Amino acid sequence: xxxxxxxxxxxxxxxxxxxxxxxxxxxxxxxxxxxxxxxxxxxxxxxxxxxxxxxxxxxxxxxxxxxxxxxxxxxxxxxxxxxxxxxxxxxxxxxxxxxxxxxxxxxxxxxxxxxxxx
Numbered sequence: 002x003x004x005x006x007x008x009x010x011x012x013x014x015x016x017x018x019x020x021x022x023x024x025x026x027x028x029x030x031x032x033x034x035x036x037x038x039x040x041x042x043x044x045x046x047x048x049x050x051x052x053x054x055x056x057x058x059x060x061x062x063x064x065x066x067x068x069x070x071x072x073x074x075x076x077x078x079x080x081x082x083x084x085x086x087x088x089x090x091x092x093x094x095x096x097x098x099x100x101x102x103x104x105x106x107x108x109x110x111x112x113x114x115x116x117x118x119x
Contacts, residue, residue, distance in 0.1 A: 006045075008033060009032055013031070014080060019082075026111075027082055027085075028112055030083065034060070045085075049109070050108060052085060053085055057084075063076050063077045
């Protein structure tokens with residue numbers, strides 16, 4: 002059973018490091034712990050209409066925190082760094098009769114939602 006893209010991509014991770022990587026076409030998201038790289042790729046392509054080149058994921062365990070005499074854990078989470086295609090090249094192909102036909106770029110070259118921008 003497939004899940005909705007909104008269930009896979011939970012929130013953007015906006016830090017100083019992730020903001021610096023936006024110029025290279027790398028966007029960082031907090032994703033569902035059980036999401037695979039393929040699911041993350043399809044969710045980002047569907048939500049933002051961009052072409053995903055690569056997905057890198059990292060699992061983070063919850064930290065042990067203490068409040069007075071009680072110990073507890075913060076929740077574990079998964080982070081995904083998604084690299085998108087920043088060069089939206091126009092495609093050309095041969096049509097009927099040997100004529101060259103030009104098609105505009107199908108995908109966007111940046112993600113403007115969530116405060117991301119270039």
